């Protein structure tokens with residue numbers, strides 16, 4: 605899977621990202637990070653998202669293996685997916 609989303613379903617920030625990905629038909633693997641169990645502050649997750657919060661997107665296009673998705677990066681990615689959606693809509 606190209607895109608992996610780390611999130612927690614009760615988190616509204618996670619829900620917003622899931623909503624956008626689904627609206628854009630972007631396939632993604634969802635990985636639960638259970639905030640109620642403190643998994644977001646666990647050693648493994650902090651290697652992925654050093655601020656220990658969700659949501660976090662890891663993408664195979666992201667350089668140097670694993671980097672947390674920052675808001676600007678996320679916006680850029682969503683813009684590129686949106687462009688693909690618009691392009692395919694106009695060419696079909």
Ligand SMILES: N[C@@H](CCC(=O)N[C@@H](CS)C(=O)NCC(=O)O)C(=O)O
Pocket residue numbers: 615616617618639644656657658659
């Ligand atoms: N600026 C971040 C904020 C993310 C955020 O606040 N996530 C909350 C869950 S909705 C979180 O991980 N809280 C746990 C913490 O900060 O320790 C974004 O919009 O993605």
